[in-house]
Amino acid sequence: MPRVSELLAAWEAGLAAGETRRALLLHALARPDASVEELLAVPVGERDADLFALRGALFGPRLDVRLACAECAEEMEFDLDVAALVAAGRPDPGPHRVEAGPWAVRFRLPTAGDLAAVTEAAAEADPRLALLGRCVLEATRDGATVDVAGLPAEVTERLAAKAAEVDPGADITLNVPCPECGHATKAELDIATYLWAELDAWARATLLDVHLLASAYGWSEPEILALSPVRRRYYLELLGDA
Secondary structure (H helix, E strand, O other), X not given: OOOHHHHHHHHHHHOOOOHHHHHXXXXXXXXXXXXXXXXXXXXXXXXXXXXXXXXXXXHOOEEEEEEEOOOOOOEEEEEEEHHHHHHXXXXXXXXXXXXXXXXXXXXXXXXXXXXXXXXXXXXXXXXHHHHHHHXXXXXXXXXXXXXXXXXXXXXXXXXXXXXXXXXXXXXXEEEEEOOOOOOEEEEEOOHHHHHHHHHHHHHHHHHHHHHHHHHHHOOOHHHHHOOOHHHHHHHHHHHHHO
């Protein structure tokens, strides 16, 4: 469980960062002993399982989700079991193989580092092809090696389906029926973005507590953060009653 000071340091570092960097900062909180290189080498589904576990430790076992119905715009709200998502998110490390007629492809699962590299190169290259180029270990047709750019749509579709099968936590898509009109709305659950939003709200509330208690009692930030949440809340209640 990260310390309060570590959470605030990660939040501060991520304020001016993009989504890829924020996801890495969050993953470092979940695996504090891992190097950056080790974190970037983790398959996406495994990284997201780590983030779900971190989220559960920080904010509880239930994850609140809100979205609007794609058909009637009705606001929907429900919760998910974080433990179930963690259990479903650990992938088979592979490598893996798919075949389609004369085509055969051996590949590894995309990692956090792959997504970061593809995102950075998005303006210069086709992201889908760039990801294939990084993850395909060998592609052949009738036994002869071919370039990934020459793979037909049927093969790349089988690749995507196989990757989703062995790494189900890499792309969690919700299919939520609307209680008003019955239409099912699909929505991707990006745990890195969701957890960052929660960390941001928590950090701002925590610093407000520090400001109020420092102003009232003259305590330093480390002294206030060393208080348990219960004691800190009690002092704030005393200020409200004064």
